Amino acid sequence: MIRLAQSFLLLAALPSLVAAQSASERLNDYPTAARADYVFACMAANGQSREILERCACSIDEIASILPYEKYLEAETVLSMRRVGGERMAFFVSSAMAETIVADMRRAQAEAEIVCF
Numbered sequence: 001m002i003r004l005a006q007s008f009l010l011l012a013a014l015p016s017l018v019a020a021q022s023a024s025e026r027l028n029d030y031p032t033a034a035r036a037d038y039v040f041a042c043m044a045a046n047g048q049s050r051e052i053l054e055r056c057a058c059s060i061d062e063i064a065s066i067l068p069y070e071k072y073l074e075a076e077t078v079l080s081m082r083r084v085g086g087e088r089m090a091f092f093v094s095s096a097m098a099e100t101i102v103a104d105m106r107r108a109q110a111e112a113e114i115v116c117f
Contacts (some may be wrong), residue, residue, distance in 0.1 A: 029069040046117075058116035059109075065087050066108040075105035 008107050013083050035057075042056035064073065081092035 017059075024060040028064070029065045030060070030072070030084070031069070034069070035064075038063075055116045062112035062115050063108045066111060067104060071101070071104060072108075074101050078102055079105075 038060040039053065039056045042059060043052050046052045046056065067075075078092050078098045081089050
């Protein structure tokens with residue numbers, strides 16, 4: 001009887017455990033290397049102090065809470081292609097889709113700057 005009650009409680013709690021895990025996974029879907037790259041670039045632009053390290057780490061955490069990694073990667077790709085230039089890269093400069101992708105990233109970065117800096 002006790003085992004049955006324990007099993008019932010476990011089954012009742014399962015949906016909330018799965019929801020908590022998926023939310024946690026969603027907020028932590030950025031690979032460590034991507035987070036580190038962001039922090040290194042942020043520190044290069046803002047200074048090499050412990051305070052800046054913490055602010056930059058806060059910034060990427062905030063961005064990750066707003067923007068799924070797939071969308072972050074798309075924006076990074078568009079921005080990278082824009083730096084290459086040339087006729088073939090015109091799509092990344094002028095398309096509405098590329099503008100939307102980058103705008104979403106810029107909004108996440110602005111929010112992170114407000115919160116962390």
